[in-house]
Amino acid sequence: MKRPSQNRKDKKKSHIPFRLNLLFFVVFLLFASLILRLGYLQIIRADEYQAEVDRTERTTITGSVPRGEIFDANLRRLVGNEARNTITYTRGRNVPASQMAEVAYNLAEYIEMDTATPFNADRQFDLTIRDLKDYVIATNQEDIRERLTSEELRLSGNESYQAMLDSVSEDEISSLPQRDLTAAAIFKKMNSAYSLSTVNVKNENVSQEEIARVSENLDSLPGIGTGTDWVRIYPEGDMLRSILGNVSSEDQGLPANKLKTYLAKGYSRNDRVGTTLLESQYEEVLSGTKSRLETETNTNGDIINQIEQYQGNKGDNLILTIDIEFQETVEQIAKESLALREGLNESIYIAAMNPKNGDILAMTGQALNKDGEVSDDTLGIVQKNFVMGSSIKGATVLSAYMDGVLTTSNNVMVDEPLNFRSTQTISSLYNQYGRDVINDIEALEVSSNVYMAKLAMRMGGVWEYKPNDTLNINGKQLLDKQRHYYNQFGLGVETGIDLPSESTGYAGTVATPGEGLFQSFGQYDTYTPIQLLQYISTIANDGVRIAPRLVSEIRDTNPENGEVGSLKTEIPPKILNHIDVDETAMDRVQQGHYEVIHGNRGTARSVFAGAEYEAAGKTGTAQAWFWDDDLRRNTAEVVNMTFVGYAPYDDPEIAVAVVVPYLPARSSERSNRENTRAAKRVFDAYFKTGEFSQNVTEEAEEETEEIEDLMSDEADD
Structure with a gap:
């Protein structure tokens, strides 16, 4: 029989195997669960998880297409596109800089790039010090980070990267071998690409050999492609260059001031867009419809496939109202007139328009640049302001009719010197000391300053002139009233x-009683040449003011030959307002402009003598100041000479405005009459008369051919 103590020991021993068995059982269950889970994952959901591993993402990206082109009225190309071979890079999602740098280094084996740096060139670097440091960091990021202190390693964002830039010495980047310099230039282009966007790595001077080498190695160059790009060309050289506008480069991309607007319209940040003038004004027409590519990326963000969904459409073409042959002639007239400059005169502006529909027939500004060479300044037609003088007197007479202070029964006044207290004496050039009784038509013919001043006095409430009296006129109210009427003429x-950034001229701010009198004959506010042209066109068009237009049509591109295609949009004339004046009053002002050229005392009679067409017009001489851009102040008294006119008188086809600024103030030092003479030559060229008649042109061509033949014979001898 066992003792009690022995029984307790046996019971204690019997618990140990039980606990081990329990532990083993639990372990067994865990392993079983794990095996079952693995089996479930590998057998039941294997396909699902394999699909997750192989998952790709499809995204639609857009590509650029050639811009629409710009043609003259006879479909001669003014702005075109030139196709060029290009090597491109399309950046995938989340592609690190190190990967791009590796691709750039590999691509550098097959192409050449411009690699001027501060270390091997004096100016105009292709690669800056920052560009070189960016490349070095991208290729050696781990080594660069080891150079940083513990504090610098804790930095984030821009501060961290700046610390890395600071750690790269100039000695390190100045000794880069040529292939690395080429790779750095390529990396710079690639790094400018946004996620899932395409940039041109090289699109200038790309040889067929480079295209072939790259094409053969595309498998080892992820994201790199080859294709065709375009650049703007100008077959007519600098003609109208200052109003045709510019297109941004890929590096410039979207202008910052319109970034949000363009992005909202589906543009990419590096898209090329019109930045100035016609290119900007008609951006939506010229830009075309971008191509669409369905891009497939893997989980690493690498592009593994691209499928073209839509080829895209070239932009539509602009058809201008300008005939380039007539434009060439007008530009030559301007250059020849500028050659006869006197004093501080350094430019001339000429613009011609069809007064019935607003078509700009020709416009040019020719000016001396800082090097003393003649250059295109056509933009000055819409942006430069001048005191215009007597050429605006037609608007003054019609303003008085509209204001009710001038009628056909009270239109006779005395031209006499006007002397007021605290106001400069006003007199007419043709009658500086005497008295001459004239009506409104004669006032325009002889260019009476006094007649216009007396009209202004009436508009200010003063109907009777008293020598040496004080002008009891509210100067501001008078100027406001005059401007209200002048505005209706433009x-x-x-x-x-249809050009952006048009200037509206400068309106003087001081308003003493006498200023309204000087305003009446064009000696106060300033205007642009295009405003002057619209004003005379409104008179020629019986009081209907029409907006000037440079573009008359929008046409597509013929897909078969790439030439101008069918009409898409015809831009109609835009009527802005009608002058609210009696027909008789308009007839009288038109008659006054006719007498300027045909009357016995007309100020333009001698220049237009013998013209084979009947024209009407008005000359102008305005006292002004020459503004020195360098000194930022007025430096000398000068005279601006202007002319406005139209022809034929009874059925106008063309209106012309000419501005010749900054001629000598003293008449004894001034013989220049190019304001009127240039206008006459423009009319002659339009109607093909005088020196521009067909017979004269043919004779000149024959003489030119004979001279060329003689020179050729002498060269042969």
């Missing part, structure tokens, strides 16, 4: 021309 307001 003076002092936007003309509506």
Whole structure:
């Protein structure tokens, strides 16, 4: 029989195997669960998880297409596109800089790039010190980070990267071998690409050999492609260059001031867009419809496939109202007139328009640049302001009719010197000391300053002139009233021309009683040449003011030959307003402009003598100041000579405005009459008369051919 103590020991021993068995059982269950889970994952959901591993993402990206082109009225190309071979890079999602740098280094074996740096060139670097440091960091990021202190390693964002830039010495980047310099230039281009966007790595001077080498190695160059790009060309050289506008480069991309607007319209940040003038004004027309590519990326963000969904469409073409042959002639007239400059005169502006529909027939500004060479300044037609003088007197007479202070029964006044207290004496050039009784038509013919001043006095409430009296006129109210009427002719307001950034001139701010009198004959506010042209066109068009237009049509591109295609949009004339004046009053002002050229005392009679067409017009001589851009102040008294006119008188086809600024103030030092003479030559060229007649042109061509033949014979001898 066992003792009690022995029984307790046996019971204690019997618990140990039980606990081990329990532990083993639990372990067994865990392993079983694990095996079952693995089996479930590998057998039941294997396909699902394999699909997750192989998952790709499809995204649609857009590509650029050639811009629409710009043609003259006879479909001669002014702005075109030139196709060029290009090597491109399309950046995938989350592609690190190190990967791009590796691709750039590999691509550097097959192509050449411009690699001027501060270390091997004096100016105009292709690669800056920052570009070189960016490349070095991308290729040696781990080594660069080891150079940083513990504090610098804790930095984030821009501060961290700046610490890495600071750690790269100039000695390190100045000794880079040529292939690395080429790779750095390529990396710079690639790094400018946004996620899932395409940039041109090289699109200038790409040889067929480079295209072939790259094409053969595309498998080892992820994201790199080859294709065709375009650049703007100008077959007519600098003609109208200052109004045709510019297109941004890929590096410039979207202008910052319109970034959000363009992005909202589906543009990419590096898209090339019109930045100025016609290119900007008609951006939506010229830009075309971008191509669409369905891009497939893997989980690493690498692009593994691209499928073209839509080829895209080239932009539509602009058809201008300008005939380039007539434009060439007008530009030559301007250059020949500028060659006869006197004093501080350094430019001339000429613009011609069809007054019935607003078509700009020709416009040019020719000016001396800082090197003393003649250059295109056509933009000055819409942006430069001048005191215009007597050429605006037609608007003054019609303003008085509209204001009710001038009628056919009270239109006779005395031209006599006007002397007021605290106001400069006003007299007419043709009658500086005597008295001459004239009506409104004669006032325009002889260019009476006094007649216009007396009209202004009436508009200010003073109907009787008393020598040496004080002008009891509210100067501000008078100027406001005059400007209200002048605005209806296009003076002092936007003309509506289809160009951005049009100037409206400058309105003087001081308002003493006498200023309204000087305003009446064009000696106060300033206007642009295009405003002057619209003003005379409004008179020629019986009081209907029409917005000037440079573009008359929008046409597509013929897909078969790439030439101008069918009409898409015809831009109609835009009527801005009608002058609210009696027909008789308009007839009288038109008659006054006719007498300027045909009357016995007309100020333009001698220049237009013998013209084979009947024209009407008005000359102008304005006292002004020459503004020195360098000194930022007025430096000398000068005279601006202007002319406005139209022809034929009874059925106008063309209106012309000419501005010749900054001629000598003293008449004894001034013989220049190019304001009127240039206008006459423009009319002659339009109607093909005088020196521009067909017979004269043919004779000149024959003489030119004979001279060329003689020179050729002498060269042979």
